[in-house]
Structure formats: C-alpha cells, structure tokens
Amino acid sequence: MSSSSRERSSRITEDEINDLILKLQPLLPDSRSNTRVSASMILKETCNYLKKLHKEVDDLSERLSQLLASGSFDADAIRALLRR
Template sequence: MRGEPWREKRRLKERQQWDRSERVCRTEVSAAKVLQETCNYIKNLHREVDDLSDRLSELLANTDSNSAQAAIIRSLLM
C-alpha cells in the first residue's frame, strides 16, 4: 500500500508532461499553419501587384505621354 501514492504521483506527473508536450505540439502545428497561410497571402499579393503593374504599363504605353492621365499612371508605378 505504501507504493500506491508514489505511483499515483508518478502517473500524474507523466500525464502532466504528456499534456504539456501535446500543447506544445498543437502550438507548433498552429504556428506552422499560420505561417503557411501568411506566405500564401503574400504570394497572392505579389501576383496581384504584378498584374496591376502590367495593366498600368500597358495603359501607359497606349496613353499620350504628356497627358494628365499618363502623369497619374506614372505616379502609381513609382
């Protein structure tokens, strides 16, 4: 009977360590997911910026270079 409280304490300690490890693992998975989503979002933003830049460049190429519209487009590209 004397060994039983000691075993219970050991089991409790092992369970606490397991719970702590599980929380750390979930946190790491969660952080990795957030990082991946952030990277995807940034890639999409880069794609959108590239597309807009291309569209503005085409518009500028087809606009009188001395017009007010051309000046606005140039300011957007800078």
C-alpha cells in the first residue's frame, strides 16, 4: 500500500466526526441532546469537562492520601470520599 493510499484510508471522514460529536454531546453534564449545538462548542465543553474531572480526581486522591497518612483508617470517611 502506498503512503498516499494509507493516508486516505486513515483519514477520518466528516460523517465520522459528526457521529462522534453526536455521541459526545449526551455524555456532557447539562447537555441538551434535543438542541443542535455546534461541533466546536461540544468539543470545548468536552475539554472543559475533562479538565474538571481531572481536577476532581486529583482533589480526591489528595484527600484520600491525607486520610491514609493520618493513620486513622476511618472506613466511613473513605467510603464517603469514594462515593463522591
């Protein structure tokens, strides 16, 4: 297979992009699946949401580390932290 034909076969089509955008939209909080939103807006919201999730994971990891480092294994506190 030539490099140009490999390039063409590995490119994502506009229809595939649109399909992926439609799949992303309902995964976002406050998503209005029945409202048409631009692809760029959905991608921006997705990036912001992922950043927010990463921050939450970092915060929860830090809190869990603090609980474990304190030496007092409060099972209820750890369960509550993990349920968030």
